[in-house]
Amino acid sequence: MTEALGADVVGAAPSGGWRSAVVAGVRRPVPRSVQLRLDVEDRVDHLPGQHYVVRLTAPDGYTAQRSYSIASAPGDPLLELFVERLDDGEVSTHLADVVEPGDVLEVRGPIGGWFVWDGESPALLLAGGSGVVPFVSMLRTARALRRTDLLRIAVSVRTLEQLPYADELLQAGALVVTTREARGIRPAGRLTGADLVPLWEPGQTVYVCGSGGFAESATGLLVELGVPPSVIRVERFGPSGAPV
Amino acid sequence: MPTPTRGFLGRRRERDPRLPPGQYDVGGDWPVLTAEPTPRIAPETWSITVDGLVEQPTTWSWDEAHRLPPSEYRGDIHCVTTWSKLDTRFSGVSVDTLLEAARPTAEAHFVMATSRTGYTANLPLADVTGGKAWLVWDFDGRPLTPEHGGPVRLLVPHLYFWKSAKWVSRLTLLTRDQPGFWEQNGYHDRGDPWRQQRYQGD
Ligand SMILES: Cc1cc2nc3c(=O)[nH]c(=O)nc-3n(C[C@H](O)[C@H](O)[C@H](O)COP(=O)(O)OP(=O)(O)OC[C@H]3O[C@@H](n4cnc5c(N)ncnc54)[C@H](O)[C@@H]3O)c2cc1C
Numbered sequence: 001m002t003e004a005l006g007a008d009v010v011g012a013a014p015s016g017g018w019r020s021a022v023v024a025g026v027r028r029p030v031p032r033s034v035q036l037r038l039d040v041e042d043r044v045d046h047l048p049g050q051h052y053v054v055r056l057t058a059p060d061g062y063t064a065q066r067s068y069s070i071a072s073a074p075g076d077p078l079l080e081l082f083v084e085r086l087d088d089g090e091v092s093t094h095l096a097d098v099v100e101p102g103d104v105l106e107v108r109g110p111i112g113g114w115f116v117w118d119g120e121s122p123a124l125l126l127a128g129g130s131g132v133v134p135f136v137s138m139l140r141t142a143r144a145l146r147r148t149d150l151l152r153i154a155v156s157v158r159t160l161e162q163l164p165y166a167d168e169l170l171q172a173g174a175l176v177v178t179t180r181e182a183r184g185i186r187p188a189g190r191l192t193g194a195d196l197v198p199l200w201e202p203g204q205t206v207y208v209c210g211s212g213g214f215a216e217s218a219t220g221l222l223v224e225l226g227v228p229p230s231v232i233r234v235e236r237f238g239p240s241g242a243p244v
Numbered sequence: 245m246p247t248p249t250r251g252f253l254g255r256r257r258e259r260d261p262r263l264p265p266g267q268y269d270v271g272g273d274w275p276v277l278t279a280e281p282t283p284r285i286a287p288e289t290w291s292i293t294v295d296g297l298v299e300q301p302t303t304w305s306w307d308e309a310h311r312l313p314p315s316e317y318r319g320d321i322h323c324v325t326t327w328s329k330l331d332t333r334f335s336g337v338s339v340d341t342l343l344e345a346a347r348p349t350a351e352a353h354f355v356m357a358t359s360r361t362g363y364t365a366n367l368p369l370a371d372v373t374g375g376k377a378w379l380v381w382d383f384d385g386r387p388l389t390p391e392h393g394g395p396v397r398l399l400v401p402h403l404y405f406w407k408s409a410k411w412v413s414r415l416t417l418l419t420r421d422q423p424g425f426w427e428q429n430g431y432h433d434r435g436d437p438w439r440q441q442r443y444q445g446d
Pocket residue numbers: 051066067068069070082083084085086088089090091092093130133134235236237238239240242243244257268269325
């Protein structure tokens with residue numbers, strides 16, 4: 001076990017069991033997705049970067065469970081999740097189309113002790129699409145601690161309209177790269193090594209989050225730039241190019 | 245039984261009896277899940293060491309490992325993130341073959357698998373002996389790609405796939421169980437997919 005593999009965070013990360021959560025808020029700020037605010041009974045405070053599992057139960061006892069990163073800061077009285085709707089998805093369609101305020105959901109968390117930020121160390125955050133969710137929690141935590149200077153953020157998304165938390169991210173100075181539309185003088189295109197050069201500094205831990213394809217290409221760029229693999233932490237969202 | 249979620253019926257697709265509970269069939273896909281960047285390891289620089297509580301700590305180079313009696317696994321694999329892949333075919337060498345040479349002592353009850361990246365996974369010795377675990381370098385007759393753990397990964401197909409450490413380079417025999425990488429991060433110490441042992445306490 002090397003130091004790089006989270007010896008510093010292991011053991012420190014909180015974890016919690018199954019709880020019931022009352023849906024307090026449902027918003028759809030971005031097409032084809034939903035932001036849920038949950039009031040979790042006996043909530044265990046999380047570290048930014050951790051996730052929850054949401055379990056749905058059908059009348060005959062059949063269950064489906066999926067992982068969702070936490071968007072809120074630990075100090076937020078509610079737990080915020082942001083779910084992208086997959087057309088043929090079982091859980092994301094229910095959360096996006098059916099869930100209403102007042103509903104009760106079963107949740108388990110917080111989970112994960114690797115993809116977490118300690119609130120004290122410099123970090124570079126690279127997200128593809130809804131991969132920004134855990135970084136929003138990190139950013140909100142940094143704001144509460146008045147340490148936003150520690151974070152550098154770069155995001156790749158199809159169009160700006162599809163970027164969750166776009167205002168918050170832009171306000172924090174995040175680099176936003178759009179792959180399906182031009183932005184300013186920049187033509188549509190992917191994140192490049194040149195984008196990362198001004199953001200990367202030795203001493204940073206680098207967090208990469210998004211689909212499997214995004215994670216693979218972003219870590220490839222970092223390694224080519226000479227970023228030591230031991231400082232890179234990756235979270236991949238779900239199956240078919242979509243973790244933990 | 246937990247209370248049903250309002251409005252949720254579930255999208256039960258036709259279930260193959262080979263799928264453990266909560267798993268679905270990815271078909272031809274093979275999702276990549278790793279907590280770290282993919283390392284590029286040249287086979288000439290790879291080796292596997294069996295050490296710890298053994299009478300004969302032993303290291304095999306790539307060529308030496310390939311001269312051991314070959315062994316194959318045909319069957320299913322299951323990832324804790326809910327996908328399963330049916331009818332896979334991996335080839336390499338049985339972990340039994342390595343242990344026969346290194347000879348675990350009577351006190352050895354657990355194994356810690358370590359990767360070149362520093363990733364670790366802990367396993368009961370009984371889960372890697374008796375034809376249940378392999379070191380593999382071929383998938384479906386082709387060299388295992390780096391994303392999937394090439395040049396060589398551990399394969400313990402009856403447990404969730406995080407136990408099948410990618411880029412494996414060391415098996416250390418221990419008396420007492422010690423949590424590996426995901427196990428320290430809240431995942432189950434054994435990880436039996438048929439019992440849905442996903443997280444500590446399941
Ligand atoms: C640590 C972690 C954090 C995550 N955080 C977030 C987050 O913050 N926001 C977010 O939106 N997502 C997140 N995800 C992804 C999320 O967990 C789900 O994977 C996602 O919402 C899709 O679930 P679903 O039930 O809607 O889709 P699923 O029903 O699981 O389907 C997903 C895809 O798999 C295929 N599929 C699934 N089941 C079958 C089947 N039986 N047969 C054939 N094909 C099938 C479908 O084609 C579909 O495209 C995270 C994942 C992880 C591991």
